[in-house]
Each structure stands twice: as C-alpha cells, then as structure tokens.
Amino acid sequence: MTINEPAPRIVTVRQNILKANDHTAAENRRMFEAAGVRAINLASSPGAGKTALLERTLRDLAAAVRMAVAVGDLATDNDAARLRQWGAQAEQIVTGTICHLDASMVQHVLPRFELPDLDVLFLENVGNLVCPSSYDLGEAARAVLISTTEGEDKPLKYPTMFNTADVVVITKMDIAEAVEFDLALCRENIDRARPGVPVIELSSKKGTGLEAWYSFVRGEHP
Amino acid sequence: MHEASIALSLVEVVQDVLRENGGTRVSALTVRLGQWSAVVPEALHAAFPAAAQGTPLQGAHLSIVRVPGVGECSQHGPVTLELTRGLRCPVCGAPTPRLLQGDELELDEVEIVPSILAAELSRTRPAMAEEEP
Numbered sequence: 001m002t003i004n005e006p007a008p009r010i011v012t013v014r015q016n017i018l019k020a021n022d023h024t025a026a027e028n029r030r031m032f033e034a035a036g037v038r039a040i041n042l043a044s045s046p047g048a049g050k051t052a053l054l055e056r057t058l059r060d061l062a063a064a065v066r067m068a069v070a071v072g073d074l075a076t077d078n079d080a081a082r083l084r085q086w087g088a089q090a091e092q093i094v095t096g097t098i099c100h101l102d103a104s105m106v107q108h109v110l111p112r113f114e115l116p117d118l119d120v121l122f123l124e125n126v127g128n129l130v131c132p133s134s135y136d137l138g139e140a141a142r143a144v145l146i147s148t149t150e151g152e153d154k155p156l157k158y159p160t161m162f163n164t165a166d167v168v169v170i171t172k173m174d175i176a177e178a179v180e181f182d183l184a185l186c187r188e189n190i191d192r193a194r195p196g197v198p199v200i201e202l203s204s205k206k207g208t209g210l211e212a213w214y215s216f217v218r219g220e221h222p
Numbered sequence: 223m224h225e226a227s228i229a230l231s232l233v234e235v236v237q238d239v240l241r242e243n244g245g246t247r248v249s250a251l252t253v254r255l256g257q258w259s260a261v262v263p264e265a266l267h268a269a270f271p272a273a274a275q276g277t278p279l280q281g282a283h284l285s286i287v288r289v290p291g292v293g294e295c296s297q298h299g300p301v302t303l304e305l306t307r308g309l310r311c312p313v314c315g316a317p318t319p320r321l322l323q324g325d326e327l328e329l330d331e332v333e334i335v336p337s338i339l340a341a342e343l344s345r346t347r348p349a350m351a352e353e354e355p
Contacts, residue, residue, distance in 0.1 A: 006336045008249045013239055013329045017232050017253070100224055131224035133260045134327065156308055160260035163309070163321075192308025195317030 021135055024103035028110070028138025035115035038219050039123060041101075041137050043161060044145035045154070046127030049171040049204055051079050053145070053213070054122055056204040058086035061214060066117060070109050071124040072101040079124065089113065100131035103138055120217055129158035141166040143216070146190075148172045148181035155186070155193035162193035167200060167216050174203035225265035228327070229273035232266075235329050236279055245334035247278040256289045256326035257305055263288060282333075289326045293318025 016022060032039045042050045051071070058067055068089040071079045075094060083090035091109050093101060106123060113121065123139055125132040144165035146154050149172060155162040162168065168190050176183060183201070190199055200216065202209030236248055255261050263286045270284045291303035295311035295318050303309065309318050 005246075006338060008333045008335045011239055011243055011332045011334055013235075013332055015235060015239075015329050017228060017235055017327050017329055019235060020231060098224075098227060100227075102227070130260050131227075134224065134228070156306065158260075159305060159308060160258050160325075163258060163325075189308070191317065192310055195309055195319040 018134060021103045024107055025136035025138040028103055028107055029140075030138075031110065031115065032121070032138060032140065035118070037115050037118045037121050038141070038217075039121045039137070039139040040217065041123045041125060041132075041139035041142045042145065043125040043129070043132045043142065044127060044147075044171075045129050045150060048127070048145045048147040048150065050124050050127070050145055051082055052204040053169070053171060053202075054083055054124060055086060056207070056210065057122075057214070057217060058083060058088045060207075060210065061217065062087060065218060066119045067122065068113055068118050068120075069122040069124055070106060070113075071122075072105065072126045074099070074126065095126055099126055099128050100135050101125050101137055102135045106137045129154065129161045133158075133161040133164050140219070141216070143167050143169055145169045145171050146186070148176040148183075148186075149179050152182050152186040153189055155189040159193045162190060162197075165194055165197055167198050168194070169213060170199065170201045172203060172205075173201050173209060174206040225261060225269045226273065228261055228266060229269040232270070232329065233273045233277055233279055236332055237277060239329075239332050240278055240334055243334055244337050244339070245278070246337045247280075247335050248282045248332055249335055250283040250285065250333040251279070252285045252287060252330040252332075254287045254289050254326045254328040254330045256321075256324040257291045257303075258321055258324040259327045261327060287330065289323055291324030292322040294320055294322055 044050050069083050070091050072093040072095050077092035080090040080092035091112050093105050093109055123137050142165055144162055200212045202213055255263055274280050292300050293303050293309055295301050295316050298311055298313045300322055301311050304312055311318055
C-alpha cells in the first residue's frame, strides 16, 4: 500500500537569508554599546595594509585610546603576533576555509576581551573584497582600504564592498607616484561605488595623513 | 566566494520555515539575489545541492531571481543602474547614493510538502471553524 504524499503548497517568506548572522550581529552591537566600545570592521583585499595601519595606530594612539584587535585569517596567527608587539591585546580568529568573518565568529572571541576596559575594538577582516561585504559583525563603522598598488578600478569591480563602507582609506600613498597611481581616477571610482563617502589618503609607513584616520578611529569623523 | 556559506544559511532558514509550517520536505524554493548583493547566482546554484544533502531540502529545485539595481536620480526618478557605471544615473550621470533595490539576498518562496497530519488539519480546519459560535 502506498500513501499518497499531500500536494505541495507554496509559502511566501521574503526573509533575509543571513537573518541568523544579522541577529547575532545585533547582539554583538548591543554588547559593544553597553560596554562603550567603538567596534570598527576593517576590510580590504589581501596585502592592502590593514595590519600595517593597525600597527601604526596601536603605536601612535596607545597613550590616548584603549584599543584591542580581533583579527581573522584563514590560517596562522602571524597577524595577531605582529599586533601584540605594540602592547595591545590581539586575538586571532582562524577561519579555516571560510573567506570572511561572520558575527558568530566575533561573538565567540568576545569573552576573551574585557570590553568595558576598551575604547576601540578593531575587527580586522579576512583579506577579501567580496564576501565580508555580506556579513554584519555588529560594528559601529566599516572602513574599506584600497592601496595605491591595486588598480584604480577596484571600487567598480567590487561595488558591494565599497558600497557598505563608512569610510574609504587609500593606503601606501608614499609610493603612489612610483606605481603611477591615478588618485583622481581612484577617488572618482570610489565616489561612483559609494557617492559621498569620506576618503582618507595616508601612508602607514611614512605616517602621513594619519590624523584624519585617527579622528575616524575616535569616532569624531566622518 | 562565500556562496557555500550562503547556501548553508539558506538551508537553515528554509528548515525553520518547514518546521513552522508542519512540512516533511521541500520540493522547490525561490531566492531573490540583487545585482549588488555580491553573490553569484551560478556559484550559489553549484553550492546548494551539497548544502541540502541529508536535509529535507535534498533534491529541491532552486530558482534564483536576479534583481537589478535601481537607484533614485533627483532628475530622472527611479532608474535602473548599470553595475559597471556604479551608482550613477544612466541618463545624466548624477550620483544615486541610495539603492532602492538590488541588494537583496532573500528567500522569497518555499514549496513545502506538508506532513500528512498538517495536510489533514488544514483540510478539516474550515469545518472546525464553522462550529465556533
């Protein structure tokens, strides 16, 4: 005897596929706000200089701002080790095969920090201009970095990432001339991807343009 | 590419829907993907069967609806955007900072096969309603 399967019916859902991530991100955001911590999500392609900028920031602002870092990479804790040299707490999130941080990975590492003792928590994302754009981590602000050694058209190639930026940072400005970087074109492309977004030009190595970045870190700008 | 992660999240969301609606399995589902969502439909199609394996979604037919980007131009109202031009009105080139649509990453519809009990309940529910005063 066979039992006939009931006829299928269609249920209209209209729900964000990443609602679980958004839910966790909202919990993170509440934790950050309750502790008075400004969480900053840093995203860029690999090698754009996220870690170098953070090293410089940890060094320069150590006396004035209480900072820590959660850094994501597919493998190794090299970045965390680099950042710890400057006296700040840095926790590595090893993502394995996952090419982005998500809100639950961040939530998992948060108990290792004394959040109320911090002013700023940097969430250094996996180097990738695609996937991190979809995942809210609960950050207060998102900074997207582009280095002068990359193509000026990166913002047009990765519109979603740039479209979610609260600030765009152009790094390695000290070698812009040597690599024939077209600053005006890059700025135009950034503005096409995210009209009106503030842009900061700096060199972590030479220490130029950092004041604008530091006021962003402190939440004074933009 | 994060479509494998997206596919796993999709399977979880759909299983919630299935539980809420008393179904046994899913025969089809429709997802809306905005052009600005950073998710590639082909890659999601490729990742889905593996994510669905061993779940009530196994064998379900995945349809993906692509949603073009629409921005608002101060001169030309809602305009369909071209990805290569960025957030610029295709007519006059003015910036259109806000996406009216095109960032969707959304489960739209699910075709569920109800459990026999759920099917029976929905069949008898009208009769029960009539008995109420």
